Amino acid sequence: MDFIHQLGPVALGSRLRRISEQLTAEASLIYADYNLAFQPRWYPVFYLVAQQPGLTANEIAERLGHTHAAVSQVVKELVKSELLAAEPSASDQRRRLLHLTARGQTLLPQLQAQTADVRHGIEDLLATAAPHLWSALEALEQHLHQQPLHQRVAAARQRRVSSGEYIRDYTAADQPIFRQLNVEWITRYFALEPADLKALDQPQDYILAPGGCILLAESAGQVVGACALIKLRDEPGYELAKMAVSPAAQGQGLGYRLGQAAVQRARELGATRLYLESNSVLTPALRLYRKLGFRPVANPPASPYARADVFMELFLT
Amino acid sequence: MDFIHQLGPVALGSRLRRISEQLTAEASLIYADYNLAFQPRWYPVFYLVAQQPGLTANEIAERLGHTHAAVSQVVKELVKSELLAAEPSASDQRRRLLHLTARGQTLLPQLQAQTADVRHGIEDLLATAAPHLWSALEALEQHLHQQPLHQRVAAARQRRVSSGEYIRDYTAADQPIFRQLNVEWITRYFALEPADLKALDQPQDYILAPGGCILLAESAGQVVGACALIKLRDEPGYELAKMAVSPAAQGQGLGYRLGQAAVQRARELGATRLYLESNSVLTPALRLYRKLGFRPVANPPASPYARADVFMELFLT
């Protein structure tokens, strides 16, 4: 379950699918509760015909935003279950006009009562859990319609290719360069400490497994920057750590872009606070952190790093 | 497409499914753009193995929140495509440890670049369209987990059964009672007008088809109240009209509950304003409208009803 969170919005489709599957499963339970000889997926077609007898499969499909094939299959089942009946239109022999059978009419009141209950249940759920979800979905669909996702992605690709630089996630093969970039700057100013070695030698165990992530900046096919988000204990937040930019790539705002990406990622992961430890000698880094919005912590906790003498945090709304 | 909107949150599952399908379709387009011999649904498994070589199918399934069967099938395809390879664990002959092949390693950088682009594209989409969608989905899943939907629906059912009253949607079979309830009160105070007959004789054509809806209050199996939401022109709003409660059921707050349901429904339909026309003689009704939040309109438009001399509106946020 944690990987979906790590991927974040990239897995938006999967997430929506999973929730919808969950709701579908719930729907079966609900129908079972009401003891109706009725399948959830019949609902829209049946209800539409109840509202408006004389509709054809094609018209229903259009109203539901499904294909005629889907409706055709459902209608077939509904006719077989003797809930709907069809008769050919007098004016157009191809059209099959649908209406409820006597059995369907008998079922209708129960289905209406159930629908009212479901409506209340979902309204209750949405009101308490996600009051703006419905309108957000509306907006999402509209924007998707206006500019499809693949166009947005193509634009992002364009920007990446023209800038030659992008930020991506760490994978196992990146451990050597992740280590090297950090060792480089740490040993220039300080000595490597045990906590460094743990995180740099086994980032998988010490950073990723506990729910953190590592971002790498790649420029011209080379990894030239890195930073990690390490899960804080007992709070929905992360420590921004192991931030390193290769000397050759410094002074071009890469660190800032990397930092921004980390902040954005933390936001997506549901963080409410970012925390970091640094050293007063590293003035350019401290300036960068300030620029990203970090401020000194009032009562810093004990640090596993001897070199840590500056402690900052950034609250995310 | 309009029926999903009419059903509103009742169709939450369908809506989520449809958006996710749309995103899946977009994903195929994106993969086509990048010319990668790679299927979208392979992505999570492949990426997880890239991050953490040595995982087994079962572990991946757990992390993805899917079944092992799904992962097993994807792994099979990935192995066939020579992107992943598996070797049995030394300590446990059942476990098949997965890792990237040379071909997989070659593909990885391209996939990472593509992922970065997709992330940007979706972040852009969410930022502009639905900034709180991600957290709303998070909250929705949590609440669903805490109290499953069928429990909420069961609670709603309980309330309905114990109160003996509920509010539901109109279907074709309800036309006679819808007409009767309205004719009853109109003729007590006024004369039936042509606009009344249109709406009461063919509610399908004059109310539902243009995107409105009709709510009915049922008590002890009898329809004892009705009201309609009629789509306003050129604005996302509705006219609250044809509100009627049977004399026998009056004085029990039914009108208020019906009105509240109508306001709620209008909200779900994305309305920003409700409008109504009434007559100064109908003091109980006017009191009810006030209680629902309606206020007099400054510059009322021309009305098709001779009896209309009070014009009110309610703005929905």
Next chain:
DNA sequence: AAAAACTATGTAAGTACTTACACAAATATA
């Protein structure tokens, strides 16, 4: 040490849709 239970994996079939194709009836075009 044998039996029972559990675990990792794989396969088959189902789900609720889709796309692709087929065919007859209606309409438009020549």
Next chain:
DNA sequence: TATATTTGTGTAAGTACTTACATAGTTTTT
């Protein structure tokens, strides 16, 4: 009036998962 196109419908097969079942290897119980 014959032909081409469009429209309404149905069926088959695919999709990305699921559940159900089967099987072999491992661990626990007796």
